[in-house]
Amino acid sequence: MNRLIFKLLIVCFLVPGVYCYAQIGKKNDIIPVPVQNKELKGFFNLDKKAFINLPVNNQENLRLARYLSDQLHFLTGLSFEITTSAKDDKGSINLVTGYSSVNKEAYSLNVSKKNVTINGASAQGLFYGIQSFLQLVPPINGDAKIACTKIEDAPLYAWRGLHLDVCRHFYSIEFVKKMIDQMAYLKLNMFHWHLTDDQGWRIEIKKFPKLTEISAFRKETMVGHYTETDQKFDGIRYGGFYTQEQIKEVIRYAADRYITIVPEIEMPGHAVAVLSAYPEFSCTGGPFDVYTKWGVSDDVFCAGKESTFDFLQEVITEVAELFPGPYIHVGGDECPKTRWKTCPLCQKRIKDNNLKDELELQSYFIKRMENFVASKGKKLIGWDEILEGGLPERATVMSWRGIEGGIEAANSGHDVVMTPTDFCYFDHYQGPESTEPLSIGGFLPLENVYKFNPTPDAIAPDKSKHILGGQANLWSEYITSEKQMEYMIFPRLCAMAEVLWSPKSNQNYSDFLTRFGVYSKRLEKSGINYRPITK
Numbered sequence: 234m235n236r237l238i239f240k241l242l243i244v245c246f247l248v249p250g251v252y253c254y255a256q257i258g259k260k261n262d263i264i265p266v267p268v269q270n271k272e273l274k275g276f277f278n279l280d281k282k283a284f285i286n287l288p289v290n291n292q293e294n295l296r297l298a299r300y301l302s303d304q305l306h307f308l309t310g311l312s313f314e315i316t317t318s319a320k321d322d323k324g325s326i327n328l329v330t331g332y333s334s335v336n337k338e339a340y341s342l343n344v345s346k347k348n349v350t351i352n353g354a355s356a357q358g359l360f361y362g363i364q365s366f367l368q369l370v371p372p373i374n375g376d377a378k379i380a381c382t383k384i385e386d387a388p389l390y391a392w393r394g395l396h397l398d399v400c401r402h403f404y405s406i407e408f409v410k411k412m413i414d415q416m417a418y419l420k421l422n423m424f425h426w427h428l429t430d431d432q433g434w435r436i437e438i439k440k441f442p443k444l445t446e447i448s449a450f451r452k453e454t455m456v457g458h459y460t461e462t463d464q465k466f467d468g469i470r471y472g473g474f475y476t477q478e479q480i481k482e483v484i485r486y487a488a489d490r491y492i493t494i495v496p497e498i499e500m501p502g503h504a505v506a507v508l509s510a511y512p513e514f515s516c517t518g519g520p521f522d523v524y525t526k527w528g529v530s531d532d533v534f535c536a537g538k539e540s541t542f543d544f545l546q547e548v549i550t551e552v553a554e555l556f557p558g559p560y561i562h563v564g565g566d567e568c569p570k571t572r573w574k575t576c577p578l579c580q581k582r583i584k585d586n587n588l589k590d591e592l593e594l595q596s597y598f599i600k601r602m603e604n605f606v607a608s609k610g611k612k613l614i615g616w617d618e619i620l621e622g623g624l625p626e627r628a629t630v631m632s633w634r635g636i637e638g639g640i641e642a643a644n645s646g647h648d649v650v651m652t653p654t655d656f657c658y659f660d661h662y663q664g665p666e667s668t669e670p671l672s673i674g675g676f677l678p679l680e681n682v683y684k685f686n687p688t689p690d691a692i693a694p695d696k697s698k699h700i701l702g703g704q705a706n707l708w709s710e711y712i713t714s715e716k717q718m719e720y721m722i723f724p725r726l727c728a729m730a731e732v733l734w735s736p737k738s739n740q741n742y743s744d745f746l747t748r749f750g751v752y753s754k755r756l757e758k759s760g761i762n763y764r765p766i767t768k
Contacts, residue, residue, distance in 0.1 A: 262751035265734035273381035339387035394423035394704025400430035419730035431524035443510035502568030516576035537578025553609035565615035596622030656685035723763035
């Protein structure tokens with residue numbers, strides 16, 4: 234045995250907390266697992282002599298080089314010079330674009346004894362190649378030995394998302410950025426930001442200041458579970474919101490990591506927070522208070538008033554100007570029709586537009602808003618209830634009540650993001666309720682997340698292209714702190730990332746668990762409160 238390798242093995246076995254990247258024949262511990270990963274003999278020395286090189290120097294490549302330098306310093310404590318030499322010198326970590334692939338997110342990664350070359354089909358692909366290289370670097374201070382390897386990789390799905398509800402409980406800008414960083418490490422690319430609901434409005438809209446003065450705060454919060462007979466409240470005012478400048482800051486931060494933000498502005502249901510400030514957009518006129526408990530309210534936007542649409546169009550105008558991404562999510566879920574059934578204006582709207590019932594009235598509502606969203610150069614996306622009563626022609630569906638809505642939408646030619654509760658709702662329990670933090674209910678262990686298949690067999694082969702991908706959803710009724718949120722997200726998000734990126738033929742749960750044992754050290758280095766894996 235080579236004397237250097239023998240010494241490294243001794244260190245691995247004798248020094249607590251140190252795991253070895255230099256074992257002969259060791260598999261590279263990358264999550265999500267790459268499409269092709271050919272292990273080679275030898276090691277690249279990541280030490281003070283190594284440097285980052287840009288054969289082609291442009292602003293985007295330079296920004297990525299600085300990102301890589303910062304991440305390597307975080308993992309190893311070492312500093313790495315950035316050069317712009319065209320030479321393929323010893324010790325160089327070369328960042329290039331031009332990898333041949335029709336998928337702009339594709340990349341190759343070649344680690345040899347002499348140097349490293351990361352080649353992206355685009356800057357985004359280069360960024361993902363950087364992520365894979367970083368996962369080969371042990372998060373311990375000092376020099377490292379990186380196993381030689383040749384990787385060819387590209388994602389299985391285009392939409393690889395994480396949804397975060399900041400309405401039921403509010404999370405800081407710093408925490409949102411922290412989660413965006415974790416998404417980037419796992420090659421996730423869509424951040425679904427749930428910004429409005431019955432329990433709080435979280436986005437500044439300059440034309441309607443009462444949304445942040447009144448709608449962003451509730452007088453108290455439910456304590457315990459919603460199903461308890463004797464419901465209790467804490468009596469403490471609670472809330473918060475993001476200014477438009479803060480949101481712009483997060484958008485820039487996400488864009489630097491090739492993550493698109495999808496803002497959600499709920500309609501026509503989940504509107505009590507709005508109605509507490511602007512009761513004139515309701516059917517009854519109120520008064521209302523921002524919802525202090527969980528669940529669904531019968532009070533929704535009035536579909537019979539023109540002023541309702543005027544208000545929502547003004548809101549969407551500011552949202553569209555603020556968020557550069559292609560999508561605006563309008564919710565569309567869990568909208569009781571109780572008020573509409575007795576509202577003269579809603580009933581008149583039904584009659585005047587030859588609608589059959591309140592389901593078609595909701596379809597009228599969503600179709601009208603879809604036309605406006607499209608006029609702003611955006612695509613409307615909504616939960617699968619928007620199928621009821623008729624789907625807008627250009628709408629994208631997010632299927633959460635199982636997979637049936639997604640199958641129906643895809644087979645009819647609509648784009649779909651699959652996010653069924655059985656596989657994607659991370660607010661569900663991960664283990665026995667007696668051993669876990671209070672949650673909304675349900676049971677979603679890590680192994681079930683790994684079984685998620687976004688493209689069911691019931692989708693016609695020529696329609697499978699309409700399955701954009703999937704995402705994990707975090708609803709925050711019972712997630713009261715950022716550390717608890719991290720506990721609910723990890724390690725399940727690692728499993729979600731793999732099933733959305735890696736080919737089915739490469740997915741292996743036992744192997745994933747082994748790789749997560751290594752990846753968990755990165756989470757610890759980042760201060761993430763992940764749930765330990767239990768058998």
